[in-house]
Amino acid sequence: MRDRQIKEHTIIALLQNEAGTLNRLVSLFRRRGFSLASLNAGDCEQPGYSRCTMVVTADDRELRQILQQLEKLIDVVEVEDIPPIRSIRRELALIRVDVASGQRSEVLEIVGVLGGKVVHLTQKSITVEFTDEPYKIDQLIHMLEPYGIGEIVRTGLVAMKADTPSASN
Amino acid sequence: MTRSGSRIVMEALVRHGVDTIFGYPGGVVLPLYDEMLNWPTVRHVLVRHEQCAAHMADGYARATGKVGVCLATSGPGATNLVTGIATAMMDSIPMVALTGQVATPAIGKDAFQETDIQGITIPITKHNYLVTDVADLPWVLEEAFFLASTGRKGPVLVDIPKDVFIAETDADATPATPRRGYRLPGPPSEDQVREAARLIAEAHRPVIIAGAGVLHSESWDLLAEFARKADIPVANSLLGLGSFPREHELSLGMLGMHGEAASTMAVQHADLVLGIGIRFDDRLTGKTSGFAPRAKIVHFDIDPSEVGKTVSPVCFVIGDLKQSLAALLPLVEPKSHTEWRSQIREWQRRYPLVVPEDGRLLARHVLRALNEHTEGRAIVSTDVGQHQMWAAQFYKFREPRQWLSSGGLGTMGYGVPAAVGAKFARPDREVWAVVGDGGFQMTLQELQTIRDHNVDVKICLINNGYLGMVRQWQELFYDNRYSHVAMGNPNYAKLAEAYGIPFVQCTRRDDVDGAFERARSIRGPALAEFVVEMEENVFPMVGPGASNDAVIMDPALQAEVPVEARR
Secondary structure (H helix, E strand, O other): OOOOOOEEEEEEEEEEOOOOHHHHHHHHHHHHOOEEEEEEEEEOOOOOEEEEEEEEEEOHHHHHHHHHHHHHOOOEEEEEEEOOOOEEEEEEEEEEEOOOHHHHHHHHHHHHHHOOEEEEEOOOOEEEEEEEOHHHHHHHHHHHHHHOEEEEEEOOOEEEEOOOOOOOO | OOEEHHHHHHHHHHHOOOOEEEEOOOHHHHHHHHHHOOOOOOEEEEOOOHHHHHHHHHHHHHHHOOOEEEEEOOOHHHHHHHHHHHHHHHOOOOEEEEEEEOOHHHOOOOOOOOOOHHHHHHHHOOEEEEOOOHHHHHHHHHHHHHHHHOOOOOEEEEEEEHHHHHOEEOOOOOOOOOOOOOOOOOOOOHHHHHHHHHHHHHOOOEEEEEOHHHHHOOOHHHHHHHHHHHOOOEEEOHHHOOOOOOOOOOEEEEOOOOOOHHHHHHHHHOOEEEEEOOOOOHHHHEOHHHOOOOOEEEEEEOOHHHOOOOOOOOEEEEOOHHHHHHHHHHHOOOOOOHHHHHHHHHHHHHOOOOOOOOOOOOHHHHHHHHHHHHOOOOEEEEOOOHHHHHHHHHOOOOOOOOEEOOOOOOOOOOHHHHHHHHHHHOOOOOEEEEEEHHHHHHHHHHHHHHHHHOOOEEEEEEEOOEOHHHHHHHHHHOOOOOOOOEOOOOOHHHHHHHHOOOEEEEOOHHHHHHHHHHHHHOOOOEEEEEEOOOOOOOOOEEOOOOEOOOEEOOHHHOOOOOHHHHO
């Protein structure tokens, strides 16, 4: 009955900003052996609070533990596991492709097709900014690999539940 | 009116009814120690090691239910508290730990006696603070006491830099932003309570396992009423001892690795296990897949994160146990489980705790005699190991808050300071610290604290010349290969004399009663050393990682019978 399958989950938490808040959050994952694939936190619409997106891999039992243990932290106001559907999920990546001059146009074409943006150019490299779902970023990286990737920086996921249609709808 | 940070601390202590704090001064807490002289109603007990300040605050809290307070300076003072704070965290003990910190401009500069105690104690506190602005101090202290003593209780640490003690403010205790991330549990779910009542009505072989949650929530009367009404036997977790009187006919005594055999068998054969204020830890359940294999599990607890953490209950009631049990009681029909209880009585008759009489002086004689001489009415603290298990087995606790023992963290050296804290809190009660020769040597410097204040605690030192429990494991699971478990011991008579503490020694079986009489006749503290058989083992025992079905009985019973074989 219990789903023992390990899946990726996206957890959104509202945090009350205090000295040590993020430390406390990360410490919880470390000490209880929960796996934390990415963590993002920043200011939100409420002054004095931040909203944070965590990507974790866990089975159902462990996920419940993660949520409840997070909930117990005094500076965590709300915690929610948001479903992949009906949520908006974005990650930003900066990718530098150290591309030989002869292949430049191929790289630009791939980047253009997938919707990336060239943010820096030198004679020996193209740096691309790309924002999308993480799997799309993986895809772009995969496509660019043959040309020689110099450096990748990814932000990790940020996510938000999609607003529901109004009641009259 | 503006007040200094130091004054704000003292005012907070007084406001929260703190009559005693346990501490040790040092450089950065000098302003607070100076202010303290103006506040005669708050007694300061000077310890000899900060770890013991935390254990004393812990003992004070366990013996009363009130928040215990300890105080240390920055750096090593603060890090010395760590073991005591972790002990309190594991057992959900309400505590406020105050530490000094280097002055705010010096923080992060590796200043003298600087340590990041907030960072260090994140995993071992319910919450902690570094107060860098004196204006925050009033609300932080207010919240620290609130957090420590509500919901699932626990230690809260407040780190205060030296300049914050000195700075002045007129701020009151209103926090800058209201606290939204801390919610006390609401009333229990009616559906879940009804479901629990239905399962109770259906059960033929129910068992209650009552834990420390019953003590923290002060719901022992409701527990007793419920157990009587539904006629359900009550086993206790180690820390739940005292939540149900041991002499009650429904009491099964302790459950777990060294629980009484009949208690373990009852749970293994039960069709319904009601875990009330317990966290189903590994020393209680044994291998979880083999725990209570025939039972549906119902879990009552204040902390939702405990549900399903180690075992999978079919029904759980989240909330303050007082509310949950009060909601359950009217839904429970009076019942009697005559057959089930006579089965349990049969197990109790066949597998009692054994105390051989072969002329040797055994630790079990001592613990049994302690119970008899004090009529089960003393406050008893322990260290960790064999003596702790024998105390748990043989002491027939009558009331809540008589039992002080480090269950979760298993802290050796806890017994003596915890007893001191308890005696300060409840001077009217007889207090005994039961310790082994291993643990006693970890914190015996507190004999001087005992002497300073003439604290009337009696120390029952079980001296077997070994780290007994570790030796037992090496005997049973490491083929008798004793590795670093033999304990050299000082001459305790001379030690006691050096500290000016009366000493009683017992080396013979026939002198046990005499030794207790001598020790108890002394007004004020006494050290009673019992030089016992060196290689005595604690039974029954469930081996580490084994299922509770595989109880190793005392060989003296001449039967090592797994429960399964006699189904």
